[in-house]
Amino acid sequence: MKLGHKKFHAQALLYIGIIFFSSTALNAKIAVITTTTDLNALVTEVGGESVSSQSFCKGTQDPHFIEAKPSFMVKASRADLIVAIGLELEVGWLPSIIRGARNPKITVGNPGYFEVGSLVSPLGVSTGKLSRAQGDVHPEGNPHVTLDPVRAGQIAKAIAQRLGELDPTNKVNYIQRAEALDARLNAKTKVWGERIKKSGVSKIITYHKTLTYFLDRFQLENPTILEPLPGIPPTAKHTLEVIATAKAQKVPLIMVENFFDDAAAQRVAKDVPNLRVVSVAVAVEGNAKVKSIDDVYEHLVLTIEGK
Numbered sequence: 001m002k003l004g005h006k007k008f009h010a011q012a013l014l015y016i017g018i019i020f021f022s023s024t025a026l027n028a029k030i031a032v033i034t035t036t037t038d039l040n041a042l043v044t045e046v047g048g049e050s051v052s053s054q055s056f057c058k059g060t061q062d063p064h065f066i067e068a069k070p071s072f073m074v075k076a077s078r079a080d081l082i083v084a085i086g087l088e089l090e091v092g093w094l095p096s097i098i099r100g101a102r103n104p105k106i107t108v109g110n111p112g113y114f115e116v117g118s119l120v121s122p123l124g125v126s127t128g129k130l131s132r133a134q135g136d137v138h139p140e141g142n143p144h145v146t147l148d149p150v151r152a153g154q155i156a157k158a159i160a161q162r163l164g165e166l167d168p169t170n171k172v173n174y175i176q177r178a179e180a181l182d183a184r185l186n187a188k189t190k191v192w193g194e195r196i197k198k199s200g201v202s203k204i205i206t207y208h209k210t211l212t213y214f215l216d217r218f219q220l221e222n223p224t225i226l227e228p229l230p231g232i233p234p235t236a237k238h239t240l241e242v243i244a245t246a247k248a249q250k251v252p253l254i255m256v257e258n259f260f261d262d263a264a265a266q267r268v269a270k271d272v273p274n275l276r277v278v279s280v281a282v283a284v285e286g287n288a289k290v291k292s293i294d295d296v297y298e299h300l301v302l303t304i305e306g307k
C-alpha cells in the first residue's frame, strides 16, 4: 500500500513535470528589451513568435537622452536579453537601468547583454585625443548605425546568432528570418540608391550626425550640421556659418531629426534661396507613417525626392 502510494506519487510528479516542461517549452517566449525602436523592429522580425520584444526609447525621442525610469528597471528585471547599440549611445541611462534591475542575466558580459554597434564597422571613430571642448563626441564611433539599411541587415544576423545561443531549438528559424530580412534590405538599397541619384540631391545638412550612415551609404554629402559641436544646440554664430556653407555649396535640403527644434534650420532657409527644410522621422515609429525598419529609409528617400 505504501509502495503503491509512492509509485503513484512519483508518476504524478512525472506527469506534472512533463506538462510543466512542455507548456514552458511551447509558451515561454524569450523576453527581449531593446534600447531603440529600430533594434526592436529587427528583434521582432528575427524572433518571430518565439520572442517578445519592446524598446525603452520611443521612435520620437533622442536616444542619447532617455530617463532611466523605475518602470524600465522593473521591465529589465524580467528580461532574458537586452539588445543595445553601445558605442556610448546609451551611456547616460542604460547602466542605471541595468543596475536597478538586479537581474544577473542581463549584466554586461553575460549572454543576456548584447551590443551590436561595434560589430558593423562604425564610422567616425576618433583617433586623436578627445576633450569636452569637442562636444559630446563618441570616441568609439558614431552610434546611429541602424540608419544604414545594409548595416541593419548585418545587425539582424548578429541578433539571430545571439537569440540562437539563448534558444538553440529555434536557432535555424532565427537565422532564416534574419537572412531574409538582410536580402530584402539589400535589394531595396539598390532601388533607394537609384531613386536618390535621380532626385539630383547630393548634399544635405542635418541637425545632428544622426544620418551619417544613411548619407554615407547613398553617397550623399553632409557639408555641415546645425549643431556647432555634437550634442551642443545651434548658436547664432554657427548658424551664420551654416548659411554661408549652404549658399556656397548650393545645398538644397536640410533634414531636421524630428526630436529637435527646426528654428535654426528655418533661420538658415530664410537667407538661402531654394533651400527646403523638412522635419524627418529617423527611427521606427518616429511618426505615424514609419511603422517598420523599411519605412525609415523609404521615408527619408521620399523626403529627398520631395514627395
Ligand SMILES: [Zn+2]
Binding pocket: 064, 143, 144, 208, 209, 210
Ligand atoms: Zn548621436
